[in-house]
Amino acid sequence: MNVKSRARIGAALGVAALGLGVALAPAAQADPSPVTQYRTLAGVGSDTTQDVLNGLGNVVTNAFGQKIIASWNATGTATVKTKATGCVINRPNGSSAGIDALRNAVDTNSGCLDFARSSRGPADTATSTDLTWIPFAKDAVSWVKRSDSTLPSDLTAAQLKDIYECNLTSLNGVALTPILPQANSGTRQFFLSSIGVSALGACVQEGVQENDGTVLDSAGDIAPYSVAQYTAQEKLVVTDRRGAAVLGSVGTVAPRNADKTLNLAFPFTRDVYNVVPTPKLTNATIASTFVGSTSKVCAAGTTIANYGFGTLGANCGTTTLKGER
Secondary structure (H helix, E strand, O other), X not given: OOHHHHHHHHHXXXXXXXXXXXXXXXXXXXXXXXXXOOOOEEEEEOOOOHHHHHHHHHHOEOOOOOEOEEEOOOOOOOEEEOOOOOOEEEOOEOXXXXXXXXXXXXXXXXOOOOEEEEOOOOOOOOOOOOEEEEEEEEEEEEEEEEOOOOOOOEXXXXXXXXHHOOOXXXXXXXXXXXXXXXXXXXXXXXXXXXXXXXXXOOOOEEEEOOOOHHHOOOOOEEEEEEHHHHHHHHXXXXXXXXXOEEEOEEOOEOOEOOOOOEOOOOOOEEEEEEEEEHHHHHOHHHHHHHOOOOOOOOOOHHHHHHOOOEOOHHXXXXXXXXXXX
């Protein structure tokens, strides 16, 4: 099946899952609710962290009990309005798109965005320190297959590399179809870096929305998946998009512990970030919300854990990681 077909099926099943998720559990609200509630800090970007930021947006308040964080999901309406005056922008889908939108807001002095969600670190640390990546939680990226597939449940990093370079094309007699999220996905970039792939093989199917297991429609399909997103979907804290997808292990190490919390011994763990303009680190609202282990976001460990992420302790809210994009 081609990528466009997979994307259409994933979108259709995602709509169906949305209805089911709402019926079964109070799934996280997409975008600020109401969307005309223009809070102090507006952010866009990563699919992986969109839901936990929506959750944090509901619990992080100022001294008057007013919500501070307005975070727009990676997908939805074509445009979003982030501030009361002007600021209708194309909705950024993914970490890189969110970071680019934040950079544009800084470069044009529009004031339309205050932070970007990112599930990857900076891609360029040499040319500028204009942006600061502030870690707030721990995640991991594993791979998924269909539950009814006879593919192994454990793969090594070397096998994954060979699969995504199209050097390994079948396992257990099953023809493999490696799938990747769209190009702006931070999960895509982190996964490929983790398995050591710099040049994709021609067999890889690209362009699906990340963390959506409904795109796996044949026995040989595999794709990267955020472990935190998988857990939150399984718990019905957010819309369940897993479909038939089940998490695989890497080198015999499972991505989750027996209690389904994040396994910090898993080889592909990562920090996730809120990216802010470096000159804004001294802004009182940004500092109190994001900066330091006692910031409002870092103090909301229960909310962070409820969305499947691990907490960072003293490393939460550090401001040492800077770059351009």
